[in-house]
Amino acid sequence: MQLSTDEKRAFVNALEQAKRTTHPDLVIATRHYSDIFGPDGNTVEFENITIYNYFVWSHYYSVSKTFLGAGQASFGGVDFSHEGPGFLTWHRYHLLQLEQDMQDMLLDPSFALPYWNFAIGGNTCDICTDDLMGARSSFDMNSLSPNSVFSQWRVICESVEDYDTLGTICNSTETSPIRRNPAGNVNRPMVQRLPEPQDVADCLQVNTFDTPPFYSTSSESFRNTVEGYSAPQGNYDPIVRSLHNLAHLFLNGTGGQTHLSPNDPIFVLLHTFTDAIFDEWLRRHGSDLAVYPEENAPIGHNRGYNMVPFWPPVTNAEMFVTAPENLGYSYEAEWPGTPFTMTEIITIAIVAALVTVALIFAATTCAVRARSHKMEGHQPLLGDQYQRYDDDKGQSVV
């Protein structure tokens, strides 16, 4: 990310403003459908929510358990935004909505969300500085530095137990501070390092957008690979966490828990980069809708389905397009090079051999020609052969 000092400050200030500004258009439901008119049947259970907290809430809602009624255990088998082909299209719209809400808030249609290239390897969070997403507190490994405005942020949607047992829905109440301890999960060494640049290069080479069962167990699926349930080369491996998933888990705190993760604003930058990889894949492999599954994907993930809970309704298909041409934004990104395949190595070897032969031929010819010049003085009556050669070059030897 190449933001100037002023751009960093403007971005942080814009996020802070979004965290404090009530969403001008949308309210959230705080009760399920059966209770939506309140205990007296006449008080609608909706609340105002701030622009940034709405961004958090809509993500929480998309992964929350399904309430089956009083006295029944909630059903956790549905995830409208992860572990399926809609992962990329859902998060793309999620970001677009935040970006547009912030543009409206700032009265600046040119405002754009930046990205964080998280594929830098190592165990350092390079954007965890006080001029960006907040440094680590020197008092508590798991907290943000008091010099960062984000140390003042409080999370929403934390009381999952209540939602599941009482049948309530996350409301706009803010509770604890953001927790973050990059590379600090000592119990899970695999998530103590960020993805490598080569992982991005590898996943972009996975040709098929998604593969049956269109789930987190899909193999040779670009979507499952960039989401991070497969090895970066595409093969499914149940113990692997790579790319997007690895970047989340690396944060080790609020940003590493699916129902809470957008509460840590790093979520925005992590997902814009994931979206940039998605857009590069579309550019390289084409955005023909036929490669996006029309059916048999988990609920909400089929091509023509609306993405829950966005309003107004928008389908996965509408986001399966190249961004610069269809959505009006683009990423300034440089993609890591890929190692050569055997076919490419053979092609390069043949071309190199041909070039060498051509160079030897040219050098020999020049030598002969130089020799001919040298000898002309001594043998002006040499044969036609050399004269014709020199005539071709438009030179006269006589």
Ligand SMILES: [Cu+2]
């Ligand atoms: Cu997510």
